[in-house]
Amino acid sequence: MAKTQEPCKIQTIDGVGMSREKIIELTRSHVEIMKSGELPLADDVFRIPVTNYFDPDRWEAEMDLIFKRLPLVLGFSVEIPKAGDYKAMEVAGVPLILVRGRDGVVRGFVNMCSHRGAQLVDVGNRNTRSFSCPYHAWTYNLTGDLVAILDDQDFGEVDTSCMGLTPLNVEERVGIVWGSVTPGVELHLDEFLAGYDDLLDNHGLADCVLVGQQTIEGPNWKVAYDGYLDFYHLPILHKDTFGPEYNNKSLFDHWGPHQRVQGPDHRIMDLMDIPEEEWSQTRLVSGVWTIFPHISVASFEAGGHIFMISQLFPGSDPDTSVTHQNFLATFEPDDEQKLQIEKQMEFLRYVVAEEDYYTGNRIQKTVKTGAKSHFVFGRNEGGPQRFHRWTDALLAADNDQDLLELYKSGVG
Ligand code: FES
Ligand SMILES: [Fe+2]
Known part of the structure; x- marks a missing residue:
C-alpha cells in the first residue's frame, strides 16, 4: 500500500513554520473555549428577507458586485501543474482559460478569439x-x-501586440488559483484574504494529487452556501449518513469574509492530552474552511487524508447553482486507495445531492410561496449570519474605494 502523507507544508516566505504557528494558536484558543465550556454565540438573532434567495434584481447585483468583481477560486495548482496545462471553464457567463506558461506562471484569459469572438477551446x-x-x-x-x-x-497592417487574448488578473497562492472574471478588475488579494492564506497554507494543497472531480446541480447559491456554514443541521438532516458523528454546535472563526467552522467536540477535546508539537496537521486542518463567496474545503479519510474542495457557482438564473467537487489527496493512491477514494466520492455526492441540495431545492420553492417574509438565523448560526452580512455589505460597496474600506473594516 502506498504511504499516506500528512498534509504538512509548513514553510512560508515569512519563516519556518509561520503557518503552523498560526493554526496552532487558533487551535489553542479552541481548546481554551472547550475548557471554559462556553461557546461564543452571535450577539443577536438575524433576519433576512426570503426575496434575497430569488429576486432577479438582487441576483443580478450579486453577479456584478460579487461574482464578477471579487477574486474567485477558479482552480487549483494541481489541475495545471505543467507548462501548457490549461483549464477552460465558464464562470458567471464568462468563458475563460487558465494556463501555465513555460515560465511556470499561471495566466488567465477570456476564452475569446480577437478576430470574431470564437471560443478557442472547450471546457x-x-x-x-x-x-x-x-x-x-x-x-x-x-x-x-x-x-x-x-x-x-x-x-492590412495588423499590430499584433494589441491583438492578443484579453488577460484576466489571476494569482496562484497556497495551491489555489484566484482570479477575477472581469478584464481589468484588480484582485486586491492581500486585503481580500486578510491573512487567511497563511492558515490555508497548512493544507498543503500545492503538494496534493488531484484524484477526482464531479459536478452537482443545486439551488440558489446562497441557499447552498448556507449549508456549508451550518453544523446545526448535521445530526438532523444527515442522521442516516455521517450525522451521528457530530453534535449540532459550531465554532466559527473568521478572516475578512472567510470562515472556518468546526464542531466543538472530542476532536478538539482530545488535543488537551497531547503536547502541541505533536498536534497533527490532519487534526489542525479539520472542519470546514470556507473561502468567500463560494468555496468549502473539508477533510476526509479515504485510504489516507483527502480534501473535498467544493466550488459553488451560481447557475444561469437565481434558482440554480452548479457545484464542482474537487478531490485532492495528500498521497499518490495505489489501486486499493483509489477504490476507497471512489467510494468516498460517491458517498459525498449522495450526501450533498440527496440530503443537502435535495433540501435546498425544496427551500427554493418555499421561498417563493409568499408564506413567509423572512428567515431567521439564531445566535448559534453566527457563521451564516456573517456570510449574509458580508453579502449585503458588498452590494452596498459599489466602487473600488468602498470595497477596500470594507475589506479593512469588515462587518463587525
Ligand atoms: S480566427 Fe476567426 S474567430 Fe478566431
Ligand atoms: Fe449538510
Whole structure:
C-alpha cells in the first residue's frame, strides 16, 4: 500500500513554520473555549428577507458586485501543474482559460478569439503548445500573444501586440488559483484574504494529487452556501449518513469574509492530552474552511487524508447553482486507495445531492410561496449570519474605494 502523507507544508516566505504557528494558536484558543465550556454565540438573532434567495434584481447585483468583481477560486495548482496545462471553464457567463506558461506562471484569459469572438477551446483540463482558433485558425501562444493570422496579407497592417487574448488578473497562492472574471478588475488579494492564506497554507494543497472531480446541480447559491456554514443541521438532516458523528454546535472563526467552522467536540477535546508539537496537521486542518463567496474545503479519510474542495457557482438564473467537487489527496493512491477514494466520492455526492441540495431545492420553492417574509438565523448560526452580512455589505460597496474600506473594516 502506498504511504499516506500528512498534509504538512509548513514553510512560508515569512519563516519556518509561520503557518503552523498560526493554526496552532487558533487551535489553542479552541481548546481554551472547550475548557471554559462556553461557546461564543452571535450577539443577536438575524433576519433576512426570503426575496434575497430569488429576486432577479438582487441576483443580478450579486453577479456584478460579487461574482464578477471579487477574486474567485477558479482552480487549483494541481489541475495545471505543467507548462501548457490549461483549464477552460465558464464562470458567471464568462468563458475563460487558465494556463501555465513555460515560465511556470499561471495566466488567465477570456476564452475569446480577437478576430470574431470564437471560443478557442472547450471546457475541460488539457495540455497544449498554443491556442489555435477553431474558426479561422488565428493562433495564440501560452502568454496570450497573437502569433499567427491565416492569410495575414488580407488584414492590412495588423499590430499584433494589441491583438492578443484579453488577460484576466489571476494569482496562484497556497495551491489555489484566484482570479477575477472581469478584464481589468484588480484582485486586491492581500486585503481580500486578510491573512487567511497563511492558515490555508497548512493544507498543503500545492503538494496534493488531484484524484477526482464531479459536478452537482443545486439551488440558489446562497441557499447552498448556507449549508456549508451550518453544523446545526448535521445530526438532523444527515442522521442516516455521517450525522451521528457530530453534535449540532459550531465554532466559527473568521478572516475578512472567510470562515472556518468546526464542531466543538472530542476532536478538539482530545488535543488537551497531547503536547502541541505533536498536534497533527490532519487534526489542525479539520472542519470546514470556507473561502468567500463560494468555496468549502473539508477533510476526509479515504485510504489516507483527502480534501473535498467544493466550488459553488451560481447557475444561469437565481434558482440554480452548479457545484464542482474537487478531490485532492495528500498521497499518490495505489489501486486499493483509489477504490476507497471512489467510494468516498460517491458517498459525498449522495450526501450533498440527496440530503443537502435535495433540501435546498425544496427551500427554493418555499421561498417563493409568499408564506413567509423572512428567515431567521439564531445566535448559534453566527457563521451564516456573517456570510449574509458580508453579502449585503458588498452590494452596498459599489466602487473600488468602498470595497477596500470594507475589506479593512469588515462587518463587525
Ligand atoms: S474567430 Fe478566431 S480566427 Fe476567426
Ligand atoms: Fe449538510
